[in-house]
Structure formats: structure tokens, C-alpha cells
Amino acid sequence: MLKYTLGRVGRACITIFLVLSVVFLLMRLMPTDIYFDGRTDTMSDTVKENILKELGLLDPWYISLPNFWKDLLVHGDLGESIMIRKGLPVTEIMWPKAKVSFEFGIISLGIQLLIGMTLGVMMARKKGGIVDKGGNLYVLLINALPQAVYFLLIQIYLSTWLDLPMLFKSSVPQSRILPIICLSLGGIASNAMWMRRYMVDQLNMDYIRLARAKGMTSSQVAFHHIFRNALVPMVQSLPASLLFTISGSLYVESLFSINGMGGLLIQSIQRQDNTLVQAMVLLYSVISVAGLLLGDLAMMLVDPRITFTKKGGSR
Amino acid sequence: MKKWIALFLSAMLMLSMLAGCGGNTDKPSTESNAPSTETPDKEPDKPEGVAEEQVVKILYSSEISDWNPLHPSAAGDWCNWIDTLVEYDNYGLCQPCLAESWTKSEDGLTWTFKIREGVRWQSYDGSFYGEEYVKAEDWVTSAKWILDPANTARTADLLFDMVGAEDYYLALEAGQPADWDTVGIKAVSEYEIQYTLTEACPWFLSRLTYNWGFPTSAKFLEEQGARFGTDNTTILYCGAFLCTEWEPQSHTLNERNPEYWDIEDIHIERIEQTYNAEAAVVGPELLLRGDVTSAEIPSEQIDEWMNDPAKAAQIRPIRAGTYNYWFLFNFMPTYEEKNVNGLQLDQEQWLAAANNLNFRKALYYGVDRIKVISIYDPYNPEAFLTGAITKPDFCAAGGTDYIYSEPLKPYTTVDQFQPNEAVKYRDLAKAELEAAGVTLPIVAYMPYNTSGSDGDMAVVVTQQLEALLGTDFIKFVIEGYPTTDYLNNCRRNGNYSFQLCYWGPDYADPLTYTDPFRLGQAYAYLWRADGAATQVQEGYKGARKGRNGWDETWWINHNYTDMVEEAAKEVVDMEKRYNALAECEAWLLENAYAIPIGPIGACGYIASYLSPFECQFAPFGLSDGRYKYQWVYEKPMDSDTYMGQLEAWQIERANRISAAQAAGIDY
Numbered sequence A: 001m002l003k004y005t006l007g008r009v010g011r012a013c014i015t016i017f018l019v020l021s022v023v024f025l026l027m028r029l030m031p032t033d034i035y036f037d038g039r040t041d042t043m044s045d046t047v048k049e050n051i052l053k054e055l056g057l058l059d060p061w062y063i064s065l066p067n068f069w070k071d072l073l074v075h076g077d078l079g080e081s082i083m084i085r086k087g088l089p090v091t092e093i094m095w096p097k098a099k100v101s102f103e104f105g106i107i108s109l110g111i112q113l114l115i116g117m118t119l120g121v122m123m124a125r126k127k128g129g130i131v132d133k134g135g136n137l138y139v140l141l142i143n144a145l146p147q148a149v150y151f152l153l154i155q156i157y158l159s160t161w162l163d164l165p166m167l168f169k170s171s172v173p174q175s176r177i178l179p180i181i182c183l184s185l186g187g188i189a190s191n192a193m194w195m196r197r198y199m200v201d202q203l204n205m206d207y208i209r210l211a212r213a214k215g216m217t218s219s220q221v222a223f224h225h226i227f228r229n230a231l232v233p234m235v236q237s238l239p240a241s242l243l244f245t246i247s248g249s250l251y252v253e254s255l256f257s258i259n260g261m262g263g264l265l266i267q268s269i270q271r272q273d274n275t276l277v278q279a280m281v282l283l284y285s286v287i288s289v290a291g292l293l294l295g296d297l298a299m300m301l302v303d304p305r306i307t308f309t310k311k312g313g314s315r
Numbered sequence B: 001m002k003k004w005i006a007l008f009l010s011a012m013l014m015l016s017m018l019a020g021c022g023g024n025t026d027k028p029s030t031e032s033n034a035p036s037t038e039t040p041d042k043e044p045d046k047p048e049g050v051a052e053e054q055v056v057k058i059l060y061s062s063e064i065s066d067w068n069p070l071h072p073s074a075a076g077d078w079c080n081w082i083d084t085l086v087e088y089d090n091y092g093l094c095q096p097c098l099a100e101s102w103t104k105s106e107d108g109l110t111w112t113f114k115i116r117e118g119v120r121w122q123s124y125d126g127s128f129y130g131e132e133y134v135k136a137e138d139w140v141t142s143a144k145w146i147l148d149p150a151n152t153a154r155t156a157d158l159l160f161d162m163v164g165a166e167d168y169y170l171a172l173e174a175g176q177p178a179d180w181d182t183v184g185i186k187a188v189s190e191y192e193i194q195y196t197l198t199e200a201c202p203w204f205l206s207r208l209t210y211n212w213g214f215p216t217s218a219k220f221l222e223e224q225g226a227r228f229g230t231d232n233t234t235i236l237y238c239g240a241f242l243c244t245e246w247e248p249q250s251h252t253l254n255e256r257n258p259e260y261w262d263i264e265d266i267h268i269e270r271i272e273q274t275y276n277a278e279a280a281v282v283g284p285e286l287l288l289r290g291d292v293t294s295a296e297i298p299s300e301q302i303d304e305w306m307n308d309p310a311k312a313a314q315i316r317p318i319r320a321g322t323y324n325y326w327f328l329f330n331f332m333p334t335y336e337e338k339n340v341n342g343l344q345l346d347q348e349q350w351l352a353a354a355n356n357l358n359f360r361k362a363l364y365y366g367v368d369r370i371k372v373i374s375i376y377d378p379y380n381p382e383a384f385l386t387g388a389i390t391k392p393d394f395c396a397a398g399g400t401d402y403i404y405s406e407p408l409k410p411y412t413t414v415d416q417f418q419p420n421e422a423v424k425y426r427d428l429a430k431a432e433l434e435a436a437g438v439t440l441p442i443v444a445y446m447p448y449n450t451s452g453s454d455g456d457m458a459v460v461v462t463q464q465l466e467a468l469l470g471t472d473f474i475k476f477v478i479e480g481y482p483t484t485d486y487l488n489n490c491r492r493n494g495n496y497s498f499q500l501c502y503w504g505p506d507y508a509d510p511l512t513y514t515d516p517f518r519l520g521q522a523y524a525y526l527w528r529a530d531g532a533a534t535q536v537q538e539g540y541k542g543a544r545k546g547r548n549g550w551d552e553t554w555w556i557n558h559n560y561t562d563m564v565e566e567a568a569k570e571v572v573d574m575e576k577r578y579n580a581l582a583e584c585e586a587w588l589l590e591n592a593y594a595i596p597i598g599p600i601g602a603c604g605y606i607a608s609y610l611s612p613f614e615c616q617f618a619p620f621g622l623s624d625g626r627y628k629y630q631w632v633y634e635k636p637m638d639s640d641t642y643m644g645q646l647e648a649w650q651i652e653r654a655n656r657i658s659a660a661q662a663a664g665i666d667y
Helices: A002-027 A045-054 A061-073 A090-125 A130-144 A147-161 A173-203 A206-213 A218-247 A250-255 A264-270 A274-302 B002-018 B137-146 B156-161 B165-173 B218-227 B279-288 B299-307 B347-354 B357-366 B369-376 B419-435 B454-469 B486-492 B510-517 B559-567 B574-590 B639-662
Strands: B055-060 B086-088 B094-096 B099-104 B110-115 B120-122 B128-133 B185-189 B192-196 B241-247 B251-256 B270-275 B294-297 B324-329 B442-449 B474-481 B498-503 B534-536 B554-556 B594-598 B605-608
Touching: A002 A061, A002 A274, A045 B156, A045 B165, A090 A130, A090 A173, A090 A218, A090 A250, A090 A264, A090 A274, A130 A173, A147 A173, A147 A250, A147 B279, A173 A218, A173 A250, A206 A218, A218 A274, A264 A274, B055 B279, B055 B294, B094 B099, B128 B218, B137 B156, B137 B185, B137 B218, B156 B165, B279 B294, B294 B299, B299 B605, B324 B357, B347 B357, B347 B419, B347 B442, B357 B419, B357 B454, B369 B454, B369 B594, B419 B454, B442 B454, B442 B486, B442 B498, B454 B474, B474 B486, B486 B498, B498 B510, B510 B559, B510 B574, B559 B574, B574 B594
Parallel strands: B055 B270, B442 B474
Antiparallel strands: B086 B094, B099 B110, B110 B192, B120 B128, B185 B192, B241 B251, B251 B270, B294 B605, B324 B498, B324 B594, B534 B554
8 A cells, every 4th residue: 555655646746747847838938018017018128128037037948947846846945926926935825825715615515515415315315205306406506507696696695685794804704604605505516416326326236135134224224334335435535625625716705805715826827927826736736636645545444345455456 | 403504504603713814903012103193183174975984995806916116017005105206186286295395407307306304104003113204315215226127126217217227227237336326316415305317308297106206215125125015014104094904815904194294185094995806796786785985887787777766876987097099000010811701811902001091081080989989888988089199188288188289179179980081081092092903992900809898899890980981992800819918919019900009198298199109119110101211221320120029120210200209309388399299199190090089998987985086186107096185975976976077177177287387387
């Protein structure tokens, strides 16, 4: 298992190296007008050239790229923002935002898992019943309606009916309710749908019929066998979901004035803040790779039959 | 189960509340260094209908990214935190600010400003920064910082108007020793700052309202080092407001500075700004709930607001923006000569047409300006219609707005959409072009920016021109380009035949609006028009070339550039100067090199509890971002009130400028 993990980590490092290098080079192919503060037509050529020189954008790639890796690997320096918050280390921009997104994300994830999985179990247990039909309708609506529409409806109408603030304010606790609802709706539907699907799959398995034939009650079968086995594929995505809570939600954070990570990557690309883009790509690459790896390991913990060694058979 | 869910949700909420992040709100003890917190002794005269609570609440969707007041050239909130030597009043006349008075030498080259004494530097929390007072040396500190190439200040070249400044910059950039004593920026005494210019600039005062006109405490700059200007706590304040709280992409709180030297003119107590990337969507709803005091109405909601009398009474037109728009004919087409839907794009054919005066006039008289403006403001297009290249309410002489001066009157007082004239010139152009062997119809390439309403505009104007002039005379190929790098892809590199362009003023003089047409700017490349200039080899005496590397050829004797430079030689008699520059503009219009539309960049409607006529007025620099002089009213201004007040304001402004000119006051 250690060998397997090290192998995965090694391959992940190569992937991250390639991704970051490509992003670094692509960002330097972007137009440079944005660095002239809207003065492209009037700024003197001398000043323009100096700005680009100081930003390191006039250096050839075979000098700038090794310098970037040297700074990152030798000094652990991700650099300073050049546009979003000029002069500030990018980590000082990212961490406070990641913290806010994580707060909202972790609560929402808890709600999604709790309500979504409970709903999924109830739908599977009473397949074709009123809960199943209602749940399916909910899943259908959530997947069919554009998020922008129902988020806006929630923000405008639910805030009126429940007398809640339309925008988030850290000093007003109840201003968290609407964004958390918005963040949770999609996840609840997704968890309910997959839990129901996996449980229904298990219901038709021979070992379930055997368990019933042996006299186990319906609840015992549902929770000791069906739920546990249905949980295995669900567990795989859990670490990634947990880690990705820090990436925030673009639209919910925008709509409710939440100062999270949601729009930061897009904003930094639009503003051509190269150092910030690189730092965020690095963060998201690491999260993706770590999420997948931890997902595999979590699956193995939940289901001892799964092993990554040759002896136990490969997945 | 329900109980458990409720319990779980409550627990989660409690956790998140406990973990709630703190802002930058802790105010350190100031003790002996504490300024007074008393409100001004004298109660100012309140206009009628002023709200009890003088608090501005707004949403903002564009976050301040550069807190360093000396670094960027973009507008920001610094003007509310740091004062400049001069500022503009609500009629657009230059007024003393941190400079109590000023003098200029007879040759107009040396300007000396007497600094207001007793203004102290303050921290974001209002405490005084030691015993530091704002002094003349603070402007020298700013200039030195800006002229250091290592700091990459975006306004460095604005200081090149000063003696020795460019050489100083270039020397430092080349790593050579540079002597500050050679630069024409000197603190001649503790409270006197002197600027020496390379040539007389009648508009010099307006230049002082840019970022480079902010003072900076050398002690604080050194103390902060690399952290200077990275947030609200790492700058010093001497302006009307203090930024007491700032959380990135969350909120900003500005509070009235009780120590401000002109506190009597500061009526607003707090400016509460909340960041919201979807401000345009949620702003109007928040305004109706009373949660914000100002919100622009998105174009898709305008009809709803207009059709509801209660809502319609709360909105007014947005004040015209600083950019003026016109259609231009391009004299350096570089687009691909491709076939689009059976229409062959041909650069030579386009150049033959663009060089034909009658062809240009056919389009000049043929564009239905109101139809174009209606795309941006369907309810009040007439208000934005402008027949000049210079925007209205920009400058005035002899009690008359510049665009209504004698030379420009024929173009600005009569609607220039004249279909009969257009058809007349079309027939003349047709005959001339056919005689010259040009194949008709002329195929014009018109790119447009896909963001906003420019696509609709392109469709409307091309269909309207084709219907009026006939598709046997002109056909358009329109193509959308993404907003990213649009100007480089479509205007600066000459990738168009005919398109909507714009320009905003950089200083208070009509000379600024001549820039796009003079030799150098990558707009219409007018010097390449037949007979307009003479092409020469590089190194030829007096030869110039286009900027930004788009046109590498060298030229002399450009007719329009020479005309403008001659007109700009007058630097004492403003009426004479403006008249001469207006003649140049009239020449462009007479030759139909540009088809003016108007300041349509900021068309639309706004619901606001603030009056636009109390705000400092200046279409350049940072003055117009100040909240000084403004009041919050009990209800938003409606359209009728706005139009009435606009007319009265325009008359009063022209009179005040006239009086200032008569008294020989620099304004």
C-alpha cells in the first residue's frame, strides 16, 4: 500500500509540474494592455516597456520558467499578486478566502450528506411510494432548473418570507441561512439520487435475498447490508468533496456577497494576475490529486475487500 | 428525524458563527495622539428634502486592487482619503484644496503652490501620525517614488511634462546615476511646492488631480517599505473620509474625518459599501427595500421600472459619461481580404471609398444618430445626441459651451442626420468611384465588441445605412469580437473599415480631443489619407510615426496635426485658443472624417438618493469620485427634476466659467 501511495504521489507530482508549466507559459501569451491601467493609447512607450520588464514579461520563457520553479521549489515562494491586490503575497489573499468558503462548504456538505443520504435511503426503502416520487421530483427539478434562477428566487422571495437579509454579513448569523440553503440544494439532490440508486442495486442482489431468508428484519437488512455496501461508492468522492469546499461556489458567493474563493480563479485570470493564477492552479491541482488518492484509500477502509496490492487483486 | 435535522443545522450555524472571521476593525488606542471626535461647530445650511441619516449605502462589484495611491492611474477611492493641491467644484471650476493659492510665471512655465498649513497626516482609525503635517516635501516624495522605474507607477509619464523628469526616469532605468536637482519639482519652502514645465500648459491645474498629485509622507513610506499601500491600514489619510474598515470582497466602511480641514462641506457621515459581484442584478431590489441608496437599473429591467409609476418616480437618467463616441473611417485597413457570404473584403476598394469626400459625407449625413443611441437608451436618446467630437459640458469660453462655439455651431445645433443630403452625396460618390474604376457596392468591414449592446448597434446602423443608401452602393460585413483585447484586435491594428470608437479627456482643454486624429494615435490613421501627410524615411528631421507599434512608417507635414499644433500655440487667451481648436474640430467634421454620436458609454437609468449636481464635476482626474459637498436626500431624484436641474446647472456653469475667465482666474 505504501508503494502504491508513493507511486500515485510521484505521478501526481509530474502531472502538477506539467499543468503548472503549461499555465505559466499560457499566461505569458496573454495580451499586456491590462497592465497599462487603460492608458494604452496615451502612456509613453518607455513607461510601458518598463512596466512589462519589471513584471518579468519581457524575459524569454527559458529564463522565466526555470526562475519560477526555482522560487517555488527552493524558496517556497508563490510570489506576490500583481493585479488583484498588488504587492501582497498571494497566500495572504487566498487563505482568508479559503477559510470563509470552507466554513460555508463544510456546513453545506454536512447538510447535503445528512439530508441527501437520508432521503436516498427513504426513497429506496419505499420505492414507488410517496417519498420516492416526491424525492424524484425534487431531483428532477434541481437538475432541470438553472441554478441562477432558483438561487435568485430564493434570495429575493425567501428572504422576504422568512425576513432574512438578502446579503451575507459576517456579524449577522442569520445571513448565513440562505447561502447555505442554496449551496446545499444541489448536493442533497445528488446524494439522494445516488444513494437511492446504489441501494436499489443492492436490493436485487442474491445476498440480500439470503439475508431475508435467514430471518433478518427489513431494517437490519437495510442498514447492516444494503446501506453499508451502497455507501462504498459514495465514500470515494467524499474526500474530494471535503477538500473542494475551500474552492467555494462562484455564483452563490457572488450573489450573497460572500468573500470566499468562488470567483477568485476566474477573476485572477481575467485580471491576468499571473502569480495568483499559478498559485490557485497549484492549490486546485493538489486538491484534485489528493482528493482522488484519499478517495481510494477511504474506499479501502470502508470495504476491506478492496486492496491495492496484487495479492488481493486489483480494482 | 426532523428534530435531529433541526439540531444539526443549529449546531452548524453556531459553529460557523464562532468561527466567523474578524475584520480590520480593531481601533488601537490613540491616547494623547487622539484627534477630537466632535462634530463641526457650525451646522451647515441644509437643502430641502435632506434625509435625517446622512449615510451612503452602495453595492460595488469592482474591488479595489491597488491600494498604493501613487501606483495606478485608474480611478479609485483615494480622492476621498487623500486630498490633492486643487479640486473641482460641482460646476467644474478648479478650486484651492491643499494648496491655498498659487502663482504662475509670466511664461506660464513655473507654477508655485502655497500649501495649506495645519493639515495633519492621520492613520485609518483617525489617530494622528506622530507630529507629521502635510508639507511641500510630501509632493516631492511622491514624484520621486513615481519617477523611480522600479516602482512601475502607471502615471510616471504624466510627470514628463516637468523639466528633467523624463531624463531622470531614463537614467534610473538604465541603471545610471540620476540627479534629482535637475528635475523641475522643488519644495522651495516648507509650505511651497514648485513645478517647472517644459512648455506652457494652460491645463496644468487639471493634471494635478491625478494620482501623482497626492502627497506622501516620506517617513511613513520608509516605515512601511514593501507593505506601503497594500490595504487601508498601510496608507495615511488627509482627506474627507477615513477608511476605517475593509475586508476584501466583503465590505468597506468610510467614515467622515472629524479633523478634515474643510469639514463644513462634508455632510455625509458614513459610506457603507458592500461587495457584490452581482450588484447589477440585486441592486435595484435592495434599493426598493431601502438597503442601498443608489443602484443602476439594468437595461433588462428598465421597462418594468418605467411602466410602474411608483418605481418610475424613483429613477432618473445617468449623467452623461466622460467618453464621447463617433464612427470613424479607417485609412490603414489591415483586415483579411476574405469572402464573407458572397461579399469580398478588399482593402484597396475600401481605401478608394474612404478617400472620397462624397462617400464619407453620404455616410456622415446618412447615420440615424437617434436610432443608434436608442440601442443604449430607448427612453431618452435625444439627451445624448452630440454633433461634436468633444463631449458636451467639457469646457466653455465666453459663457458658451465649447461645442456650441461659433466654429462648431453649424454641426451641433442642427441634426446631422439628413437623408436627402446623404442620397445626394451618395450619387456624387457613385459617379466618382465608378469613373475611377472602383467596383460597387463598397464592402465595409465593421467589427463590434460582443459584450454589451454593441452587437445590436452594429446590426441597426448597418441595416439603416444599407436601406437608405442602397445595397448597390454599400454593403457591410459585421463581425463580433470578444471584449478581451478588443481594441488591439480591431481598432489599433486597423482591422476595420468603419466602426464606433471613443475617447475620454485627459485634461481640461479641448486639445485632448484632438489626440485620436493627430499623427501618432492608432485610431483612424488620418495621416494616411490621400494628400494628408508626406511619408519619409526614418531619421528625417521632424518625422513621426504611429504609436504602439502598429504603424511603423514615418511621416511629416500632416495637415490636421499641423493645424492643431498651430492652434495650441495660444496659451494665454483661452477664448482665442478654444476658438482655434474648435476650427480644427470643425475641419474634421466638414471633411466627414468622424460621425459624432454622443457620450453613450454611460447611458441608462439610476435610482439614487444623491444629487448628481452636488458632486464635484471633472471629466478627468479623480475629483468626481469625491463625496464632498454631497447630501443624502429623503427620496431619489426623478427624471423631470433631473432634466430641469441639468438645464439650470449648464447655464450656471457657463456663467461661472465666463466670470472666471473675465477675472483672469485659472479654473
